[in-house]
Amino acid sequence: MKKLIAAALFLATSMSAQTKLTPAKLHEIANDYYKWTQQEFPVISSDQGMHTWDDRLTDYSPAAIEKRHAHVAKLLATIEATKPTGWSKDDKIDWVLFRSQLDGANFFNTVVKPESTTPDFYVNEVSTAIFSLLKKDYDSPHNRALSAEKRFRKMPAFFAQAKKNLIAPVKLNSQFAIESARAIDPLFKDSTDPIAKDLDATERKSFDEARDDAIKATHDFADWLEKKLPAMKDWVPMGETHYNFMLHRLLLLPIDAHDLAHLGDVELTRYRALESWLPDPSLADPDPKRAAHIPADQQEFLAAYQSREKEIIDFLREKKLVTLPDYLGPFLIRQLPEAFKPTSPGGFMNPPGIYDKDDSGFYFIPTYNPNSGNFYIRAAIEDPRPILGHEGIPGHFLQLSIANHLKNEIRRQQGDGVFVEGWALYGEEMMAREGLYPPTSPGFAQVMRLARYRAARIGVDVNLQTGRWTFPQAVQYFMDGGGLDKEAATGEAAGAATSPTQKICYITGKWQIMNLLGRYRDRKGASFRLGEFHDEMLSHGSLPLSVIAWIMLDDPSDLEKAIGMKLR
Numbered sequence: 001m002k003k004l005i006a007a008a009l010f011l012a013t014s015m016s017a018q019t020k021l022t023p024a025k026l027h028e029i030a031n032d033y034y035k036w037t038q039q040e041f042p043v044i045s046s047d048q049g050m051h052t053w054d055d056r057l058t059d060y061s062p063a064a065i066e067k068r069h070a071h072v073a074k075l076l077a078t079i080e081a082t083k084p085t086g087w088s089k090d091d092k093i094d095w096v097l098f099r100s101q102l103d104g105a106n107f108f109n110t111v112v113k114p115e116s117t118t119p120d121f122y123v124n125e126v127s128t129a130i131f132s133l134l135k136k137d138y139d140s141p142h143n144r145a146l147s148a149e150k151r152f153r154k155m156p157a158f159f160a161q162a163k164k165n166l167i168a169p170v171k172l173n174s175q176f177a178i179e180s181a182r183a184i185d186p187l188f189k190d191s192t193d194p195i196a197k198d199l200d201a202t203e204r205k206s207f208d209e210a211r212d213d214a215i216k217a218t219h220d221f222a223d224w225l226e227k228k229l230p231a232m233k234d235w236v237p238m239g240e241t242h243y244n245f246m247l248h249r250l251l252l253l254p255i256d257a258h259d260l261a262h263l264g265d266v267e268l269t270r271y272r273a274l275e276s277w278l279p280d281p282s283l284a285d286p287d288p289k290r291a292a293h294i295p296a297d298q299q300e301f302l303a304a305y306q307s308r309e310k311e312i313i314d315f316l317r318e319k320k321l322v323t324l325p326d327y328l329g330p331f332l333i334r335q336l337p338e339a340f341k342p343t344s345p346g347g348f349m350n351p352p353g354i355y356d357k358d359d360s361g362f363y364f365i366p367t368y369n370p371n372s373g374n375f376y377i378r379a380a381i382e383d384p385r386p387i388l389g390h391e392g393i394p395g396h397f398l399q400l401s402i403a404n405h406l407k408n409e410i411r412r413q414q415g416d417g418v419f420v421e422g423w424a425l426y427g428e429e430m431m432a433r434e435g436l437y438p439p440t441s442p443g444f445a446q447v448m449r450l451a452r453y454r455a456a457r458i459g460v461d462v463n464l465q466t467g468r469w470t471f472p473q474a475v476q477y478f479m480d481g482g483g484l485d486k487e488a489a490t491g492e493a494a495g496a497a498t499s500p501t502q503k504i505c506y507i508t509g510k511w512q513i514m515n516l517l518g519r520y521r522d523r524k525g526a527s528f529r530l531g532e533f534h535d536e537m538l539s540h541g542s543l544p545l546s547v548i549a550w551i552m553l554d555d556p557s558d559l560e561k562a563i564g565m566k567l568r
């Protein structure tokens with residue numbers, strides 16, 4: 001594969017010397033790349049609302065992997081070969097963004113290497129392959145069931161290929177894969193039953209056979225991994241060099257690992273102190289016994305969660321804190337499938353996909369248990385609004401819905417996690433400070449705790465990935481520093497180990513937004529309006545905040561520091 005990639009790089013460099021890259025050519029290359037990824041990764045396409053290839057799984061044969069890696073390397077070399085000297089500000093921004101997207105794909109291919117090291121990569125593929133067909137009624141149940149059957153039929157061969165590819169599986173990832181694989185049955189059986197009811201007797205028999213074979217193949221994969229666990233290598237950190245590359249070139253952050261760790265320490269100290277200032281610091285630890293009403297079952301729990309959304313929307317409108325666009329769809333609360341619980345103990349947000357015709361979104365929350373020790377369950381019973389606002393409105397659902405409607409495709413495709421999570425976390429405290437919760441309430445206290453453990457995430461992520469901490473140390477830090485229970489802390493540490501830099505996004509993004517807010521207010525003076533700041537910032541989509549600072553303040557210094565290149 002290295003020879004093929006080297007040849008692609010040489011060819012791309014030679015072609016670039018003959019054909020100068022222009023802004024128009026940049027967008028042509030980018031649009032072709034997005035169309036290519038749609039076909040190469042059909043499960044991601046389905047998940048993003050494009051259902052052209054719902055009958056396929058991604059091809060992870062060695063030939064297909066090698067060809068994809070070479071294609072990305074070639075495109076990256078083409079973009080790198082021409083710097084955007086003399087281009088307009090907007091065109092320079094698009095060049096930087098598209099290069100960071102290619103950098104991310106190339107880093108994934110050459111450093112992370114999930115096909116050979118990460119067993120849960122394959123379990124996630126089959127889970128999402130079916131989940132992406134179920135979450136929205138984009139077609140008739142009958143047609144979606146037929147697509148699911150075709151994907152089920154491909155899963156035994158898919159896992160056979162996975163076993164061949166996994167030449168260096170990591171023990172930690174394997175343990176998560178085993179747990180997820182053995183929890184797959186409800187997703188494949190119970191969740192697909194509603195779409196399979198319209199099949200005739202012959203079709204249903206074929207569907208059930210394919211589904212059962214897929215379940216067996218998934219369980220067999222878990223058994224295969226379990227037998228190999230004793231000989232597997234332990235989880236290995238990526239190291240500081242790779243980590244800093246991610247910070248600068250992928251996330252376009254103007255700070256390195258050392259600066260980031262310091263930011264985490266400062267913010268953790270601050271929020272532990274703010275928690276201590278509460279009239280009753282114990283309010284920061286959610287307690288269902290303090291709730292006015294404890295739901296009787298899962299359905300009542302989901303309905304109670306959903307019902308609090310209107311309070312938040314009314315508050316935002318009354319205070320004129322953000323504009324809700326007319327195209328905004330409904331935001332729904334649903335139960336988290338068991339297959340996703342190992343690495344998403346608090347559930348996860350499922351926004352409208354960038355290709356979705358349906359503007360609705362969902363937040364998947366864990367299975368209800370009024371006696372659970374899980375932080376997220378306890379918080380949701382006592383007061384779901386802090387997390388609901390983070391995941392829904394004004395958080396992820398609103399922000400990503402706006403980003404999906406951008407006209408510039410390079411910017412529409414940019415999904416910067418630091419901005420996305422930073423905005424959602426910023427919204428939690430912004431609404432608290434603007435008066436959504438009384439300062440003596442559990443809701444206000446919960447916001448302090450949520451910020452506290454998000455600050456702890458930075459220390460865990462940096463120290464795990466740079467090799468300074470072990471996994472048990474990370475779990476303990478979440479418990480001691482972040483104030484989480486062991487179940488939530490273990491899931492959080494797992495996420496930091498398997499998805500480097502994801503956990504830093506929250507506090508880092510919030511810190512950048514606060515910095516931008518202060519500078520923006522100084523510039524506006526007496527004409528400053530908080531809602532106008534929010535609307536303008538959100539209008540640019542999910543871009544790195546170093547880019548947004550250049551757009552809103554005409555200051556590229558943070559972006560220049562991140563990429564080590566002058567842009568003015």
